[in-house]
Amino acid sequence: MNDMMSLGIHRVWKDHFVRSLNPGIRYASLHDEHKGQRILDIAGGSGDIAIRMLDHATNINKDNKTHVTISDINPDMLGEGRKRLSQTPYQAEGRVDYLEANAEELNSIGSNSIDLYTVAFGIRNFTHKEKALKEAFRVLKPGGVFACLEFAPHLSNPLLNGLYKRWSFSAIPLIGQIVAADRDSYQYLVESIERFPSQPEFARMIQDAGFLIPGQKPDGSCIESGWENLSMGIAAIHKGVKPL
Structure with missing residues (x-):
């Protein structure tokens, strides 16, 4: 389905999405005090984003400690992710685990415990998007990043x-x-x-959940940007940062 809606370029978008987040701690493998990042990939059952995250952390940032939790409400999708990750070294190294959960109720994830929360091509299917954003805010550490890659309703x-x-x-x-x-x-x-909400509308929803938005004025009164359009707005990357 993503192939049809993106005209086949969703893989390029995913690569760019991960590069823009630069997952991992630079040279964490060389320092005992660094534990790497804890990443939560929501609606990530296919393993697409998790593999890219771990590849980037390992190969670009020389970090073999960063860990990804793949969460999906669909057990069949998690099964597909397990199959794909079993063909990588990350599963054997204990750098990935799996969680069957509703993104609106992440009861098994502690508050202030996640460094990076990602969701790619999933949030538009959530029944209560505001509730999911509040849960993302809860589980992220202060300074943690919420990042979403999603199709947009209108091209620029x-x-x-x-x-x-x-x-x-x-x-x-x-x-x-x-x-x-x-x-x-x-x-x-x-x-x-x-x-799905337009880019300005969704950026406002992220802000309303408590996040700081790129381009937001100091008084929070206006969002100047807060997203990156891809392929003239077929999709967009949204980010928010939990205040320190």
Whole structure:
């Protein structure tokens, strides 16, 4: 589905997303006092983001201590992640674990315990997004980062936005019916993106959960930016920082 909605470039977006976060502690492997980062990847059952995070921490930051918890409400997706991670060294090294949980109720995750909270192409499906954002704020340490990669409802170019809407609502459900015999799931995908808040609206939701937003004025009265559009706004990266 992500291939159809992103025209195949969601993998590039994911790579950029991870690079922008620079996970890991530089040269943590060389210093006993450094424990690496604790990362929580929500709706991450496929393992896509977790593997990228651990690859970056290990290969770029020379950190073999950073740990990722992959959380997903779907046990079948977690099973897929286990299979993928079993083909990497990280599972044997104990640098990844798995949690079947609702992002709105992370009861097994302690408050102020996570360095980096990530969610990629998942939050638009949450029933109560505000509640999930509050949980993200709770589990993050002061100074911890919330980072979200998600499809956006509108492209920045009006002409291209019109073309993309026609592609989304006309072609994608039909392709889903032909390729996967599942028109309804692909129709839901398109509609869930259309219902997702715009970039300014979602940035405001992140701010309302308690986070500091990039571009926010000192008095918190206005958000100047707070997100990064990808491919003219087909998707966007949002970030927030828990105050110290």
